[in-house]
Amino acid sequence: MKERMHELKWYVRVAVHFGKLSLQSTMEYPLNFVSGVCVELAYMMIKLVYLYVVMSSGMKVGSLTSDMVIMFVGTYIFMTGVWMFLSGVNSIPEQVIKGDLDLLMTKPGSLQFLQTFGKYNFALAFPNVTVGTMLMAEGWKRCAIPATIGHIGVFVLYLAAGIVLTYSFGLMAALLVFWVTSLHAVSTLYAALWDYNNMPMELYPKVIRQIGTFLIPIFLVTNWSGMAILGRLDLLQLIWGIAVSVLAFILSRLMWNAGIRRYTSANG
Amino acid sequence: MEKYKTVFWAGVSNSMEFRFDFLMNLIGTVFPILMQVFIWSAMYGDSGCDAMYGYTFPQMILYVVVAGAVAKFTDTGVEYMVNEDIHSGGIARYLVRPVNYVGFRLCDVVGNKFVSMISMVFVTLGALLLLFFAVDFVVTPAAVLLFLLSLALAAVLNFFIFFCLSTLAFWLTEIGNFFHAISVVIMVMSGGIFPVSVFGSTYESISRYIPLTYTINYPIQILSGTAGITEAVEVLCIQLIWIFLLAVLGRCSWHLGLKKYVAVGG
Numbered sequence: 158m159k160e161r162m163h164e165l166k167w168y169v170r171v172a173v174h175f176g177k178l179s180l181q182s183t184m185e186y187p188l189n190f191v192s193g194v195c196v197e198l199a200y201m202m203i204k205l206v207y208l209y210v211v212m213s214s215g216m217k218v219g220s221l222t223s224d225m226v227i228m229f230v231g232t233y234i235f236m237t238g239v240w241m242f243l244s245g246v247n248s249i250p251e252q253v254i255k256g257d258l259d260l261l262m263t264k265p266g267s268l269q270f271l272q273t274f275g276k277y278n279f280a281l282a283f284p285n286v287t288v289g290t291m292l293m294a295e296g297w298k299r300c301a302i303p304a305t306i307g308h309i310g311v312f313v314l315y316l317a318a319g320i321v322l323t324y325s326f327g328l329m330a331a332l333l334v335f336w337v338t339s340l341h342a343v344s345t346l347y348a349a350l351w352d353y354n355n356m357p358m359e360l361y362p363k364v365i366r367q368i369g370t371f372l373i374p375i376f377l378v379t380n381w382s383g384m385a386i387l388g389r390l391d392l393l394q395l396i397w398g399i400a401v402s403v404l405a406f407i408l409s410r411l412m413w414n415a416g417i418r419r420y421t422s423a424n425g
Numbered sequence: 426m427e428k429y430k431t432v433f434w435a436g437v438s439n440s441m442e443f444r445f446d447f448l449m450n451l452i453g454t455v456f457p458i459l460m461q462v463f464i465w466s467a468m469y470g471d472s473g474c475d476a477m478y479g480y481t482f483p484q485m486i487l488y489v490v491v492a493g494a495v496a497k498f499t500d501t502g503v504e505y506m507v508n509e510d511i512h513s514g515g516i517a518r519y520l521v522r523p524v525n526y527v528g529f530r531l532c533d534v535v536g537n538k539f540v541s542m543i544s545m546v547f548v549t550l551g552a553l554l555l556l557f558f559a560v561d562f563v564v565t566p567a568a569v570l571l572f573l574l575s576l577a578l579a580a581v582l583n584f585f586i587f588f589c590l591s592t593l594a595f596w597l598t599e600i601g602n603f604f605h606a607i608s609v610v611i612m613v614m615s616g617g618i619f620p621v622s623v624f625g626s627t628y629e630s631i632s633r634y635i636p637l638t639y640t641i642n643y644p645i646q647i648l649s650g651t652a653g654i655t656e657a658v659e660v661l662c663i664q665l666i667w668i669f670l671l672a673v674l675g676r677c678s679w680h681l682g683l684k685k686y687v688a689v690g691g
Binding site: 188189192193195196198199200202203206207210211213214216217218219341342343345346348349350352353355356360361362 | 448449452453456457460463464467468471472477599602603605606607609610613618619623
């Protein structure tokens with residue numbers, strides 16, 4: 158147990174060092190950082206346009222008021238930031254195609270860890286995480302949810318489960334590169350599915366809600382934290398939210414191992 | 426003329442090279458459209474109004490269905506091609522050939538978009554049929570014809586808007602991200618996601634005097650019937666005027682840029 162804890166500490170330390178390195182290399186060209194932020198702000202405009210329409214019309218999304226919708230859109234923007242932040246996950250297809258995994262394989266530590274936590278994109282994550290957090294806080298305030306330890310704890314727990322899902326789904330989508338030649342189509346489709354979280358799941362008909370909860374549980378990424386503190390989930394749904402995160406993480410790990418077994422170095 | 430025809434057909438075969446990607450892109454277009462359909466269904470259902478932002482429910486559904494497809498169709502990506510040619514020194518090979526670079530790129534883009542245009546016609550017809558059977562929404566053949574005409578002009582207009590922007594690559598080195606950001610902003614301002622009337626009367630008034638809305642918003646207004654025949658003809662004329670003005674601007678900035686351009690290589 159002590160050895161495990163020591164190993165975990167080592168990974169955390171290495172992850173922090175990777176973070177510092179990524180930040181330093183980003184700030185080497187500040188203009189690139191600024192232009193990255195601008196690109197994300199432009200994309201965020203689209204996400205906010207949807208919120209603007211809901212707010213300006215004062216419509217209800219299912220049983221959710223427009224104030225509640227702010228929190229859900231905030232969570233979606235925040236999670237998009239997390240997805241953008243994990244550029245190590247997003248760069249897997251390129252690394253595999255170029256044969257760049259060779260070098261990482263020779264390094265000490267878990268290959269999955271080194272690849273997926275080796276690089277971070279601060280420029281794309283920064284605006285999303287900042288605006289997402291602000292919107293979540295604003296939505297929370299407008300909904301007059303008491304800021305008790307219990308409420309915050311539940312919200313953070315499901316937010317963390319959402320982060321695990323973001324990592325696992327993103328990883329699984331990227332790992333398909335071991336089986337198909339061009340990932341462009343898969344990326345397009347995954348991005349389109351991801352964007353369904355731009356609005357709370359209550360907007361969609363029952364059949365889509367069921368698919369997004371049980372078959373391809375993409376709705377769990379951004380909906381569960383808000384729904385949990387609003388008291389919209391029963392015990393089974395609360396358990397399902399955590400169980401899916403754990404299962405998705407295990408599945409992504411198995412897929413990683415299966416993919417690596419297919420990896421053939423073609424580097425010269 | 427023969428050489429431009431060849432470029433056009435080369436563009437067509439390029440676009441069909443990766444058929445699976447093409448199909449997935451089409452599905453990727455349908456997903457956000459579906460989301461919008463759900464939003465507007467909820468909104469009209471919630472408000473109980475017949476019309477919102479100047480559109481009835483069928484007109485709004487038609488708008489969001491067609492806008493997604495039109496935005497994909499008019500997005501030429503010419504700015505990235507020109508940027509690549511300028512920064513890699515690739516334009517040098519066009520300068521020594523008996524070919525007009527703008528004409529070459531226009532034919533290449535139109536060729537690449539040809540298959541999309543055919544699928545676009547099917548998407549529009551599908552939406553119209555669906556609305557006809559679902560809510561008895563009828564569109565006149567004249568509106569469809571004028572829409573297709575304005576759509577072709579919209580694609581050319583969009584080409585020149587982005588061609589003008591792409592010539593900035595002569596003066597700026599790191600411009601890829603700028604193109605990325607500006608194309609998203611332009612899409613929203615053109616009405617590629619929601620009709621411009623959603624953004625308030627002030628922007629709606631301003632939008633009449635800028636070319637952006639003539640690439641998506643006004644062509645769809647023609648189809649949905651929110652613009653009559655006279656207004657439709659007016660839109661077509663304004664599109665032609667903007668194409669002319671931007672073509673002149675593009676040519677001027679291209680020649681100015683070429684004066685600054687230096688090709689280095691063996």
